[in-house]
Amino acid sequence: MKRAYELAAETMVAAAGKVAVLTGAGISVASGIPDFRSSQGLWARYDPMEYAEISSFKRNPEKVWAMLEEMLAVVEQAHCNRAHEYLAELEKKGVLRTVITQNIDGLHQAAGSCDVIEFHGTTRNLVCLRCGWRWPGFRLSELQKLPPKCHKCDAIMKPEVVFFGEQIPQTALIKASEAAESSKVMLVIGTSANVYPAADMPALTKRSGGRVIEINLEPTPLSTSVADQTIFGPAAVVLAGIESACDKLLTGRRLI
Ligand SMILES: [Zn+2]
Structure with missing residues (x-):
């Protein structure tokens, strides 16, 4: 070797x-x-077509944020x-x-x-789907309510990660x-x-x-x-x- x-x-x-x-x-x-695609990964429990598609997020952000909360908690604790x-x-x-x-x-x-x-993209930032306002370096503990709302226009925010169906x-x-x-x-x-x-x-x-x-x-x-x-x-x-x-x-x- x-x-x-x-x-x-x-x-x-x-x-x-x-x-x-x-x-x-x-x-x-x-x-x-864990690799999202592995047997231990997120996609073993959450169907990515249901939870990682941008159209699903827009249709039901509350449901998708339940998965995101879990994902972000794992990433936040990781070194x-x-x-x-x-x-x-x-x-x-x-x-x-x-x-x-x-x-x-x-x-x-x-x-x-x-x-x-x-x-x-990255889980470190949140971005507003309507006005594009960003919240860099947010922590889960700083979100008072899920799904989080934009401080500028009150629309729903999502982590700045690329969902399926997004460019x-x-x-x-x-x-x-x-x-x-x-x-x-x-x-x-x-x-x-x-x-x-x-x-x-x-x-x-x-x-x-x-x-x-x-x-x-x-x-x-x-x-x-x-x-x-x-x-x-x-x-x-x-x-x-x-x-x-x-x-x-x-x-x-x-x-x-
Ligand atoms: Zn906004």
Whole structure:
């Protein structure tokens, strides 16, 4: 396994500053947030077609907010784990440039990553569906009543996450595509990357001549398609190995 870490580190350090990462639910499981799609996840108990569709939210916000309250409580209690921290450290060391995440938990920012593109929005903010007023950084305990109402126009608010049937935020999509195309290496962590448009990102890097390194617990469709290297294992363990190998290479560079 050591050689696999060294190989990934060599690829990343050679492309330092032009490395992006695409993360998915798998990276936050160790933070206590089960993958929504897993047997422990939210969608095992709440039918996403009934609870995660924007039309359902508009039709029956009280019902959908009962699920959201549970989701937000789990996310609020979660702390970033070592995998998030390793990525933040790799950014500080000038190796990693951009984090593109499908997660809505804000844990990359909590770990100290600065350049984070959130494909599916975030649970940290509330937004008014009528006037667009935002409540950044709200806490569940601050909501006196559910569903919460806009302070400006009294319409119902929803977390700033992308529901099924809603568009991916255009700015996120453009920035992510640019980052993917201009990166020489893309790490893919904790996702099988089969939900579009996030799924396009590794392929964009590949088509631009870059390399794709996959870190997942099990093989995914990426393993036999776009991935140049796949390392199986928990994200925190694999990233620990890669970061330590990167450090050796970076120290070597400074000595020269
Ligand atoms: Zn409003």
